[in-house]
Amino acid sequence: MLYKPSGALTCLKPVLFLLKGVFVALTDEIQSVSVIEGNSVLLLLDVTEIQDDDNILWKFGADHILIAKINRHRKIFSTYDGPDGRFRDRLKLDRQTGSLTITDITTQQAGHYQLQIIGAKWSSKTFSVSVYGHLPTPNITRDYSQNLSSSSSSSSSYCSLVCSVVNVGHVTLSWYKGNSLLSSISVSDLSISLSLPLEVEYQDKNTYSCVINNPISNQTTHLDISQLCHTHPVALIVLITAAGSLLIVAAVVMCCICRKCRKTVTAVKTREEDRADSSKSQKPKSKADAVYQNVPKKR
Numbered sequence: 001m002l003y004k005p006s007g008a009l010t011c012l013k014p015v016l017f018l019l020k021g022v023f024v025a026l027t028d029e030i031q032s033v034s035v036i037e038g039n040s041v042l043l044l045l046d047v048t049e050i051q052d053d054d055n056i057l058w059k060f061g062a063d064h065i066l067i068a069k070i071n072r073h074r075k076i077f078s079t080y081d082g083p084d085g086r087f088r089d090r091l092k093l094d095r096q097t098g099s100l101t102i103t104d105i106t107t108q109q110a111g112h113y114q115l116q117i118i119g120a121k122w123s124s125k126t127f128s129v130s131v132y133g134h135l136p137t138p139n140i141t142r143d144y145s146q147n148l149s150s151s152s153s154s155s156s157s158y159c160s161l162v163c164s165v166v167n168v169g170h171v172t173l174s175w176y177k178g179n180s181l182l183s184s185i186s187v188s189d190l191s192i193s194l195s196l197p198l199e200v201e202y203q204d205k206n207t208y209s210c211v212i213n214n215p216i217s218n219q220t221t222h223l224d225i226s227q228l229c230h231t232h233p234v235a236l237i238v239l240i241t242a243a244g245s246l247l248i249v250a251a252v253v254m255c256c257i258c259r260k261c262r263k264t265v266t267a268v269k270t271r272e273e274d275r276a277d278s279s280k281s282q283k284p285k286s287k288a289d290a291v292y293q294n295v296p297k298k299r
Contacts, residue, residue, distance in 0.1 A: 029124075029125045029126065030125075030126045030127075030128055031125065031126070031127050032127075032130070033127055033129045034130045034131075034132065035105055035129065035130070035131055036131075036132055036133075036134065036217060037106055037107065037131050037132065037133050037134065038104060038105070038106075039104075039105060040101055040103045040104070040105065041101070041102050041105055042099060042100075042101050043058075043099060043101070043102070043113055043115070043127045043129075044097075045097050045098050045099050045117075047097060047098070048097065049096055049097060050072060050096070050097065050117075051119055051120065052072050052073055053072075053073060053119050053120065054070075054072065054098075054117055054118065054120075055069075055070070055071050055116075055117070055118040055119065056068075056069065056070035056116070056117060057069055057115070057116040057118070058093075058100050058113060058114070058115055059113070059114045059116070060082065060087075060113055060114075061111050061112065062112070064114060065082055065083065066080060067079065067080050067082055067087050067091060067100075067113075068080065068091055068093050068100055070093065070095070072095075077093055077095050078093075079091040079092075079093055086108045087102075087109065089103075090102055090103050090104060090105070090109065091103075098115075098117075100113070100115075102129075105129075106131065107131045109129070109131065110129055110130055110131040111128075112126055112127070112128055112129070113126065113127040113129060114127075115127070130215075132214045132215070132216055132217070133168075133169070134217075135168070135171065135212050135213070135214065135217055135218065135219045136165050136166065136168065136219065137221055138163050138165050138173065138210040138211070138212050138219060138220070138221040139163070139164050139165070139221070140161055140163050140210055140221055140228065141161070141164070141228070142159070142160070142161060142228050142229070143160040143161055143197060144160070145160075157202065158199045158200065158201055159199065159200050159201070159202055159228070159229035160197065160198075160199050161198045161199070161200065161228060161229075162195050162196065162197050163175065163198065163210035163221070164193065164194065164195040165193070165194050165195075165212050166193045167191050167192075167193070168187070168191075168192060168193075168194060168212065169187065169188070169189055169190035169191060169192060170187070170188055170190075170214055171186070171187060171194070171212050171213065171214050172184055172185070172186040172187075172212070172213055172214075173185050173194045173195075173196050173210070173212050174196070174211045174212075174213075175196055175198050175208065175209075175210055176208065176209045176211060177207070178206065182198070182208075183196060183198070184196070194212075196210070198223075200223075200225060200229070202225070202229050207222070207223075208222070208223035208225070209221065209222045209223060210223070
């Protein structure tokens with residue numbers, strides 16, 4: 001008789017009965033295992049050595065795909081790639097204990113692994129394997145938009161910051177003041193961007209840090225207020241505005257001067273041309289012309 005659980009997530013109470021004088025215990029336990037992508041995970045049996053008459057079966061997923069098998073009596077120690085090849089060159093089977101190692105694990109190998117031991121005692125155990133990606137380092141930047149959008153006098157004494165991470169999933173992003181949690185945001189989706197704002201005073205001497213974490217790892221970035229908040233935003237805005245205004249005024253003055261110079265040059269040229277035309281029209285007649293004009297015409 002082979003016990004097959006109704007589902008990988010079902011946890012059944014032990015069932016005890018006698019079969020031809022043999023004590024049989026059927027159990028289905030669930031053990032959660034978490035691992036970082038790229039590492040190896042060991043699915044360990046609770047025995048030091050399997051018996052010669054024990055058959056060990058490792059199955060994966062809701063379809064209970066056979067991925068490893070041990071039959072010591074027949075000297076069978078086999079691993080299988082799976083229908084889609086996701087376990088190719090990734091499975092190692094311990095011939096003495098029956099434990100299964102998954103190497104270089106990825107999210108494709110995340111799921112439920114069912115162990116079945118068929119022998120004098122029949123038992124079943126399920127491992128729920130969760131695979132987490134490597135966590136990025138949180139990035140802390142200055143958020144000038146908050147200072148620009150707020151016109152209150154109180155906002156001028158605060159420095160607005162934002163901590164952000166990209167392409168993450170199943171993580172929590174948090175701000176800490178010393179060891180005290182200030183704020184946090186969690187996400188269960190995959191490949192999403194997160195950001196968390198924070199406001200601190202310019203003269204604040206406390207220690208702040210931004211932390212991203214999942215159930216098995218974390219990354220921390222410490223805030224350097226003197227570096228990110230060294231320039232007062234209001235003073236910076238005033239300086240930029242003043243410089244821009246001066247440039248605009250200078251440009252207007254230069255345009256006016258250029259226009260005035262062009263008008264002056266044009267007026268001078270016009271007067272010179274008028275004088276030249278006037279002198280040509282008043283030029284005296286030649287002597288030859290006068291003589292011919294005084295000669296009386298013949299009748």
